[in-house]
Amino acid sequence: MSRLQSQSIVVAGLFITLLTAAAAPTNNVTATYTASTNTLNIVGDAANNTLTITSQNGVVTLIGSNGTKINGLASWSFNRNGFINLTGNLGDGNDSLAFSNTSANIPMLQLGAGNDTFTMTNSKIAIITLDGGTGTDTFVTKGSAMSIQNLLSFP
Numbered sequence: 001m002s003r004l005q006s007q008s009i010v011v012a013g014l015f016i017t018l019l020t021a022a023a024a025p026t027n028n029v030t031a032t033y034t035a036s037t038n039t040l041n042i043v044g045d046a047a048n049n050t051l052t053i054t055s056q057n058g059v060v061t062l063i064g065s066n067g068t069k070i071n072g073l074a075s076w077s078f079n080r081n082g083f084i085n086l087t088g089n090l091g092d093g094n095d096s097l098a099f100s101n102t103s104a105n106i107p108m109l110q111l112g113a114g115n116d117t118f119t120m121t122n123s124k125i126a127i128i129t130l131d132g133g134t135g136t137d138t139f140v141t142k143g144s145a146m147s148i149q150n151l152l153s154f155p
């Protein structure tokens with residue numbers, strides 16, 4: 001009797017493990033830069049995507065942290081001097097996007113469901129539409145200049 005119970009527990013444990021592995025998001029942000037429209041598009045997955053976008057010497061770099069990869073890499077860059085257009089959707093999860101030393105127009109950026117954070121540091125940003133999605137979202141600015149038209153779904 002006790003041997004049978006032991007086998008049942010093992011089988012149930014395996015089943016749960018397999019389901020968890022199949023549902024786990026990879027925590028990757030797909031980033032593309034289209035030079036003709038000067039647009040950086042970022043698409044997150046269901047994980048808690050955490051990334052920084054920063055600029056130096058004509059190079060814009062996206063850096064993942066807390067397990068987030070950018071196009072499967074720890075960081076990803078493209079050449080661009082001056083402002084960029086930023087679009088995208090970070091999807092589900094508690095996403096965190098930090099914007100540092102970069103000038104940008106944001107025609108449309110969705111942070112998706114979850115408790116998301118958008119932080120700007122030493123940046124110049126014109127936001128047309130920033131949609132926080134469901135959840136309790138946080139908007140932080142440090143030493144930045146910005147103009148905002150639509151800030152949606154923020155407390």
Ligand SMILES: [Ca+2]
Binds near residue numbers: 044092093094112
């Ligand atoms: Ca996400």
